Structures are given as structure tokens and as C-alpha cells.
Amino acid sequence: MKVMILGADGYLGWPLALRLMAKGHDVIGVDxxxxRKSVEEVGSDxxxxxxGMPDRVRAAKDIHGYKMKFHEGDITKYEFLHKVIKEERPDTVVHFAEQRSAPYSMINAKHASYTMSNNIIGTINLVYAIMELDPKIHVVKMATMGEYGTPNFDIPESAFVDADINGKTDRITTPKFGGSWYHWTKVHDTNNLLFANKVWKITTTNIFQGPVYGTRTKEITDExxxxxxxxxxxxxxVVNRFCAEAVLGIPLTAYGAGGQIRGYLSLEDSMEALNLLIENPAQRGEHRTANQFVExxxxxxxxDIVKKAAKKQGIDIEVQHLDNPRVEADRHYYNPKIKVLPDLGFKPKLKMADLAPQLIKDLIPYRQRIERFRDRIMPHTQWRRVENAR
Ligand SMILES: NC(=O)c1ccc[n+]([C@@H]2O[C@H](COP(=O)([O-])OP(=O)(O)OC[C@H]3O[C@@H](n4cnc5c(N)ncnc54)[C@H](O)[C@@H]3O)[C@@H](O)[C@H]2O)c1
Incomplete structure (x- = not known):
């Protein structure tokens, strides 16, 4: 299969490129x-x-014998995206190419509007290019579990639900309530993908994924x-931040009371799940929704997990509860359903408690590097901008 990954230089994009090439697929990266620039902008790394990408591509070839093509460019530029899809004719396009930080989107108006335009325009360009070039191409779009917020109902794994409003029933899109401007861009993307599917029958898998943690996958065998x-x-x-804090031996920065529940998964399990959804595409013309998390x-x-894992490396750390910079419930009901991936044979390999000691061990050699950005760890980005906006 020929798979184009938009956002191939990212945390998920690069390991997915390696995973798909290991499975014998042709991979074309775009980024x-x-x-890289936005992380540098906030004074971190x-x-x-x-x-850099040319060296990554070379290393994948030297170490594993994988051959990857790469195009540098911005998918919010329609002509660029149209041209690469036309040139490469992929069977599947994986769309990761978005601004993915909730705090970054909350810094100020400039960052909020960049997040809105980057994410929403990129996705609109993708569905237009596919509609014009080949609606058979399977779009695998990374949504987020964060689109749902923390509702008091069980989160379904479907784009629509039946609703009874004042005694009349109809199908409505599954209710969502994002927790940042970033999360709302993802909600808007989901709505736009649903509409593209309705009018043009674009074949889509929209993946509602929880936060991913970890440093390793089967293919990441060399630094x-x-x-x-x-x-x-x-x-x-949060998990990656806690592990870096543990390596520095500083208190773990838990926001609020710490009762916020989400569905987490390791980088390795995320790659396995994505591979399954790519190799088992949605039906032609279908809009498939998949929830993706492990625990x-x-x-x-x-x-607690990170504290115990640090202890195994001889590091004693405390947990510090800080005023929550975000506006979110820190005690709530949370029960998302998951069936699509288990039905495809998804069997998670790793629990966080098993992986955390290794994760900390992997970071220890980079302690000096993390130390350089120590002052970038405490939360500065506040959701509440007006004193009484509670
Ligand atoms: N990492 C997680 O825990 C997680 C969880 C749920 C959902 N997601 C979603 O998965 C996707 C990938 O996340 P990630 O953690 O790999 O993020 P990332 O920021 O590491 O990767 C995104 C990549 O897309 C690129 N990109 C952004 N805008 C682009 C544009 N206009 N044109 C071309 N390239 C562009 C970036 O340079 C980056 O390399 C995102 O959409 C994110 O919202 C991530």
C-alpha cells in the first residue's frame, strides 16, 4: 500500500513512517x-x-533498509497539497499535520488564530484535494478524545447519536465540548469531515485518540x-512531562486535585492501532469513527506510577498539586467505549506501570539537556484571562 503521512516529522508521524515501512508499505512523508519551530519559539526543545529529516531518511535506509520519500511544504497551501497528492497517488493519506498543543493555542489571539487556521484549513484542503483527484483515497485523520470533553454520559464510538429534544427524536452529531481552542479546531475538523463524507462520500477513519506517551517502538532501535x-x-x-521531572528529581506538577481521567496509550500501542486501521480501511464511502486508548x-x-518508576531508578520525588492553569473538571465521570480496534484484533502490549521505568531510564542520558529547559516546566499559560472568569 502507498501511504502519505502529513506531519511525518512529528512525535507520531516519524514512528508511523518507520512502522509502515517495516510492514512493507511505501511511505511518502510531508511536513x-x-x-520544531513552535517548540523553539516557547524556548524549549x-x-x-x-x-533533521534528510538525515532521518538516510538513517532509516542505513539501519533498516527502508526507502522513504519526503516533501517539505505547508498543507494550508492548497496548490502544494494538491500537487503532492496528484504526483504520488497514495492509497491512504494519514493526516497528523496540525498544531497539537492545547496550551500553545491558549497563549493569545495570535496563537489561537494560527491554530484555527492551520488545523481547519489543512483539513479542508485535504478533503478538497481528494475529492478532486481521487475520492477512493482513504483519509485517516487523527482527531482526539479531548473533543468529547468529560461528559456525564458514556462516550460512544460513533459520529452520530439518537437524541430526543422536547419530545421529537432525530440523529445528531455526537455532542462534544473541547477544553481549549486546539480541541475546538479538532471538533470543527470532525464536523467538516462528516460534511465532506455526506456530500462527496470521502472514505474516512476519524481516530479519537487519548494522550500518547513513551520513547520506543519496535523500529526505534538506534538513537x-x-x-x-x-x-x-x-x-x-502529562506522562512525558512527569518522567522528565522525575529525571531532574523535581516534584511532579499535578494540576488541580488530580482527578482528571483520560484514556492513555503507549507510542508502541498507538503505532500498532494505526497500522491496523490503515491496513483494514473503512468501507468505500464510509465515515468510520474509532476511539483509541488502552487504559x-x-x-x-x-x-503514583511515575513516582514508583523513579524509585526503581533510585530517584525519590514528591507530587506537587498546583492551581490548575486550565479550566477543566478535576473530578468527573469518564467512560468512553472502544470496539472498532478490538474487533480488528488490537491487543495492547503495554500498561503505563510496565513502561514508565524504561521511559525514565531512556531519559536519564539526556538529563543535562532537560536541565537547560528546567524553567520551561512550571505552567505559565493560563486558561483564565479575567480574574473573575470562573
Ligand atoms: N501525541 C498525542 O498524545 C496525541 C493524542 C491525540 C491526538 N493527537 C493528534 O495526532 C496528531 C499528531 O500529533 P503529534 O503528537 O505527532 O504532533 P507533532 O506536533 O509532533 O506532529 C505534527 C507534525 O505536523 C507538522 N505540521 C503542522 N502543521 C503543518 C502544516 N500546515 N503543513 C505541514 N506540516 C504541518 C508539524 O511540523 C509536526 O511535525 C495531531 O493532529 C494531534 O492533534 C496527538
Whole structure:
């Protein structure tokens, strides 16, 4: 199969390129290196050094014998995206190429509007290019579990639900309530994909994924093949941030009471799940929704796991509960359904408690590097901008 990955230089994009090439697929990467630039903009860097794309491609060839094509460019430029899809004629396009940090989107108006335009225009360009060039191409779009928020109902694995409104029933799109401007861009993307499917029958798999953690996949066997690993308050997701804090021996920065529950999965399990969804495409003309996570954990559960994992490396750390910079419930109901992936044979290999000691061990050699950005760990980006906006 020929697979184009938009966002191939990212945390998920690079390991997915390696996984798909290991499975014998042809991979064409596309990226404009926005994440590298935006992480630098907030004064941070990947904890683990990563090569530039030409060197990454060379390393994949030297180490594993994989041949990958790459196009540098911005998918919000329609002519560019149209041209690469026309030239390459992929069977599947995986769309990861979005601004993916919730705090980054909340910094100020400029960052919010960049996130809105980058994410929404990129996705609109993709569905237009596919409609014009070949509607048979399978779009695998990375949505996020964060689109749903934390509702008091069981989160279904479907784009639509039946609703009874004032005694009349109809099918409506599954209710969502994003927790940042970033999450709302993903909700808007989901709505736009549903409409593209309705009017043009674009074949889509929309993946509602929880936060991913970890440094390793089966193919990351050499430091030249590492994926990025962000840990600062803007770009680091909670598990990766906690592990970097553990390596520095500083308290884990738990936001609020720590009862926020999400569905987590390791980088390796994420790659396996994505591979299954790509190799088993949605039916022609279908809009398929897949929830993607492995275990439901609260911030306090994660802090406990990382604390115990650090102890195994001889590091004693405390957990510090900070005023929550975000506006979110820190005690709530949470029960997302998951069936599509298990039905395709998805069997998660790793639980966070098994993987955390290895993750910390992998970061220890980069302690000096993480130390350089220590002041970027405490939360500065506040969701509440007006004193009484509670
Ligand atoms: N990492 C997670 O835990 C997680 C969880 C749920 C959903 N997601 C989603 O998965 C996708 C990938 O996430 P990630 O963690 O790999 O993020 P990432 O920022 O590491 O990767 C995204 C890549 O897309 C590129 N990009 C952004 N805008 C672009 C544009 N206009 N044109 C071309 N390239 C562009 C970036 O340079 C980057 O390399 C994102 O859509 C994110 O919202 C991630």
C-alpha cells in the first residue's frame, strides 16, 4: 500500500513512517517543520535529540533498509497539497499535520488564530484535494478524545447519536465540548469531515485518540531513529512531562486535585492501532469513527506510577498539586467505549506501570539537556484571562 503521512516529522508521524515501512508499505512523508519551530519559539526543545529529516531518511535506509520519500511544504497551501497528492497517488493519506498543543493555542489571539487556521484549513484542503483527484483515497485523520470533553454520559464510538429534544427524536452529531481552542479546531475538523463524507462520500477513519506517551517502538532501535520527546508546559503531555521531572528529581506538577481521567496509550500501542486501521480501511464511502486508548487513568494514578518508576531508578520525588492553569473538571465521570480496534484484533502490549521505568531510564542520558529547559516546566499559560472568569 502507498501511504502519505502529513506531519511525518512529528512525535507520531516519524514512528508511523518507520512502522509502515517495516510492514512493507511505501511511505511518502510531508511536513513543514512547524512543530520544531513552535517548540523553539516557547524556548524549549525535544528532550531527546532528533536528526533533521534528510538525515532521518538516510538513517532509516542505513539501519533498516527502508526507502522513504519526503516533501517539505505547508498543507494550508492548497496548490502544494494538491500537487503532492496528484504526483504520488497514495492509497491512504494519514493526516497528523496540525498544531497539537492545547496550551500553545491558549497563549493569545495570535496563537489561537494560527491554530484555527492551520488545523481547519489543512483539513479542508485535504478533503478538497481528494475529492478532486481521487475520492477512493482513504483519509485517516487523527482527531482526539479531548473533543468529547468529560461528559456525564458514556462516550460512544460513533459520529452520530439518537437524541430526543422536547419530545421529537432525530440523529445528531455526537455532542462534544473541547477544553481549549486546539480541541475546538479538532471538533470543527470532525464536523467538516462528516460534511465532506455526506456530500462527496470521502472514505474516512476519524481516530479519537487519548494522550500518547513513551520513547520506543519496535523500529526505534538506534538513537538516530528517535522520535521527538516534549516535556515543557506548552508541548509536553502529562506522562512525558512527569518522567522528565522525575529525571531532574523535581516534584511532579499535578494540576488541580488530580482527578482528571483520560484514556492513555503507549507510542508502541498507538503505532500498532494505526497500522491496523490503515491496513483494514473503512468501507468505500464510509465515515468510520474509532476511539483509541488502552487504559483510563487519573493524573493522581499517573503521578503514583511515575513516582514508583523513579524509585526503581533510585530517584525519590514528591507530587506537587498546583492551581490548575486550565479550566477543566478535576473530578468527573469518564467512560468512553472502544470496539472498532478490538474487533480488528488490537491487543495492547503495554500498561503505563510496565513502561514508565524504561521511559525514565531512556531519559536519564539526556538529563543535562532537560536541565537547560528546567524553567520551561512550571505552567505559565493560563486558561483564565479575567480574574473573575470562573
Ligand atoms: N501525541 C498525542 O498524545 C496525541 C493524542 C491525540 C491526538 N493527537 C493528534 O495526532 C496528531 C499528531 O500529533 P503529534 O503528537 O505527532 O504532533 P507533532 O506536533 O509532533 O506532529 C505534527 C507534525 O505536523 C507538522 N505540521 C503542522 N502543521 C503543518 C502544516 N500546515 N503543513 C505541514 N506540516 C504541518 C508539524 O511540523 C509536526 O511535525 C495531531 O493532529 C494531534 O492533534 C496527538
Amino acid at each position: 513543514n517543520f512547524a512543530t 525535544s528532550a531527546i535529540p532528533i536528526l 538516530k531513529l528517535h522520535s521527538r520527546f516534549d516535556f515543557d508546559e506548552v508541548w509536553g503531555t 483510563l487513568l487519573s493524573i493522581n494514578d499517573i503521578a
